[in-house]
Amino acid sequence: MTGQSLAVEESTTLSPELSGDVLALAVRAGRHDGVKPLSEQTVLQARRLPDDVTTPTSTHLVVRDPETGAVAAYGHVDEGDPGAPSAELVVDPDHRRRGIGGLLLDHVLRRWPQARLWSHGDLQDARRLYSSRNLTVVRELWQMSRPLEGEWSDLPEEVELPEGLAVRPFRVGQDEEAWLELNARAFATHAEQGRMTRADLADRQAEPWFDPQGFLVVEDTTATDADGRARMAAFHWTKVESGPSGSVGEVYVVGVDPNYQGRGLGLTVTLLGLRHLRARGVGTATLYVDGDNAAAIATYHRLGFERMAIDVMYAAGAA
Structure with missing residues (x-):
């Protein structure tokens, strides 16, 4: 897989099949990292069928493996607050260390420069990625x-x-x-x-x-x-x-x-x-x-x- 062959797909809704693939990816990542990569709200948005979305406030981002077509990474941008959209990113454990996280993050920052990105569990890999783009912590949520x-x-x-x-x-x-x-x-x-x-x-x-x-x-x-x-x-x-x-x-x-x-x-x-x-x-x-x-x-x-x-x-x- 090469960086040049990767692309970020955008949509305001997910088909039932793609929704299942995205949520399965999130489960795999959660088991690997020991923390759920997506918030409850994002999971619920990913589950919504196209007919259930009347006023889209979410943008779904998908990166596929160009060889297999499998979902390699997923991003979600919530534009409910236009001045400060929030986002979450997750890369399949089997597709990490290939630049996909950086590709997805750069896409978000180009499209939504004011985006605020969650890192659930404050994992080291996420900390390293966001710091590489000069992003800093603006909020903490304690459990x-x-x-x-x-x-x-x-x-x-x-x-x-x-x-x-x-x-x-x-x-x-x-x-x-x-x-x-x-x-x-x-x-x-x-x-x-x-x-x-x-x-x-x-x-x-x-x-x-x-x-x-x-x-x-x-x-x-x-x-x-x-x-x-x-x-x-x-x-x-x-x-x-x-x-x-x-x-x-x-x-x-x-x-x-x-x-x-x-x-x-x-x-x-x-x-x-x-x-x-x-x-x-x-x-x-x-x-x-x-x-x-x-x-x-x-x-x-x-x-x-x-x-x-x-x-x-x-x-x-x-x-």
Whole structure:
């Protein structure tokens, strides 16, 4: 295989066959590197059938082996934020050390000079590649974890909510729009979470791990929304998946309406979710938090969480 014979294909959708090839490549790379190379959002975008994409915000990049036609590398560019598109790249383990990663990265930087590129696990090969193009780290995303069993199952047996607030499970088919509005308010300044759409939510509801009983909604029984229902004040969406050593629970998303901040709801709903995960028999809880969010990290440290892994984001022009 020679660099001259390689080309980068661009498309806004993937055929079912190509989607399968891309996701299989990601699985192989994840097993080889010990970390998943693509975010959940990218995987869901890669799975979407062409008929399901109404307003494309993603560009899929594919590099094929010119001799076999097999997918040798994949890139994804999310243009949901036009001023700072985010990207992820992955090269099949069997096609590395051949310049394919550099080819793909150079293509992204030519097309999207402001792109911010994720390196999941901050792997040495990725660090070397991005540094060779003078890219620097502009964001860190910590993965933190804590045990939920044995001597570490030190969660309160009861969690009290402020007067007038009550917790219940998410109601599928009823809560979607109200939750999306709350999520947008709670994460108005967040690069990814605040842009979640109805299609993004539907993608996650279709996943095997989705459980409305673990999607805890706190509502204000003294106030109503435009539909005359109790107003959502906060939520804790938990996630449980099977891992190599048993089930792992995730503090998937915790959000509080800005109008209800300052009442300790973030800590309260986090505890409610952790108690739910423990009741499900989960042995370990994980979460993701931005490395510069000192207040949240301090709260999670108090709850027994410690950093276990890190993802970093690279970009050009950063000091």
